Amino acid sequence: xxxxxxxxxxxxxxxxxxxxxxxxxxxxxxxxxxxxxxxxxxxxxxxxxxxxxxxxxxxxxxxxxxxxxxxxxxxxxxxxxxxxxxxxxxxxxxxxxxxxxxxxxxxxxxxxxxxxxxxxxxxxxxxxxxxxxxxxxxxxxxxxxxxxxxxxxxxxxx
Numbered sequence: 312x313x314x315x316x317x318x319x320x321x322x323x324x325x326x327x328x329x330x331x332x333x334x335x336x337x338x339x340x341x342x343x344x345x346x347x348x349x350x351x352x353x354x355x356x357x358x359x360x361x362x363x364x365x366x367x368x369x370x371x372x373x374x375x376x377x378x379x380x381x382x383x384x385x386x387x388x389x390x391x392x393x394x395x396x397x398x399x400x401x402x403x404x405x406x407x408x409x410x411x412x413x414x415x416x417x418x419x420x421x422x423x424x425x426x427x428x429x430x431x432x433x434x435x436x437x438x439x440x441x442x443x444x445x446x447x448x449x450x451x452x453x454x455x456x457x458x459x460x461x462x463x464x465x466x467x468x469x
Contacts, residue, residue: 312338312339312340313336313337313338313361313362313395314336314337314338314339315334315335315336315337315395316334316335316337316428316429316432317332317333317334318332318333318334318335318425318428319331319332320332322424322425324415324416324417324418324421325418325420325421326415326416326418328415330415331404331405332404333390333396333397333425334396334397334401335387335388335390335395335396335397335425335426335429336361336387336388336394336395336396337361337385337386337387337388337429338360338361338362338363338385338386339383339384339385340364340371340372340379340382340383340384341378341379341380341381341382341383341384342379342383343383343433343434343435344383347434347435347436347437348437348439348463349381349382349383349439350382350383350385350435350437350438350439350440351377351382351383351384351385351438351439351440351441351442352385352386352438352440352441352442352451353367353371353377353384353385353386353441353442353443353447354386354387354389354441354442354443354444354446354447354448354450354451355386355387355388355389355392355443355447356443356444356445356446356447357392357445357446358392359392359394359447360388360392360394360395361386361387361388361394361395361396362386363377363384363386371384377440377442382439385433387425387426387429389417389422389446389450390417390421390422390425391414391417397410398410398414399411399412399414419446419449419450419453420453420457422450422453423450423453423454423457426450426454427454427458436461437461437463438461438462438463439463439464440462440463440464440465440466441454441455441462441464441465441466442465442466442468443466443467443468444467444468444469445468445469447468448467448468448469449467451465451466451467452465452467
């Protein structure tokens with residue numbers, strides 16, 4: 312299921328710029344169990360969307376290693392990507408026009424900080440496995456450094 316998380320408070324970037332808020336598109340498969348210990352957080356590479364079943368079909372999906380019958384699988388479309396999250400093709404709420412080339416620079420740490428608000432909103436306190444390739448792997452490593460107790464396993468690729 313694809314959803315949108317809206318954060319409507321000022322959000323400071325490492326660059327010093329402050330945004331009036333942000334939104335993230337994310338896809339989930341499966342259900343969070345009662346003990347909330349079945350979370351698999353997948354971080355997409357530079358050009359992917361938030362649905363890992365589409366681009367990692369051998370790894371994610373029914374009967375696969377990361378099976379929604381066992382896991383609560385979540386993948387967030389990172390800020391700056393044009394698949395539903397805040398990006399150059401979305402409207403700047405302050406001007407009413409698309410951000411285009413005025414879209415702010417998000418560092419890997421900035422991206423992770425947006426995810427932390429979504430994690431909190433969803434009530435996630437532990438991630439069984441974090442998995443990501445390319446820039447997704449960089450995001451995973453950054454988050455694991457910032458919150459090492461959050462992840463039981465990490466699988467950064469490339």
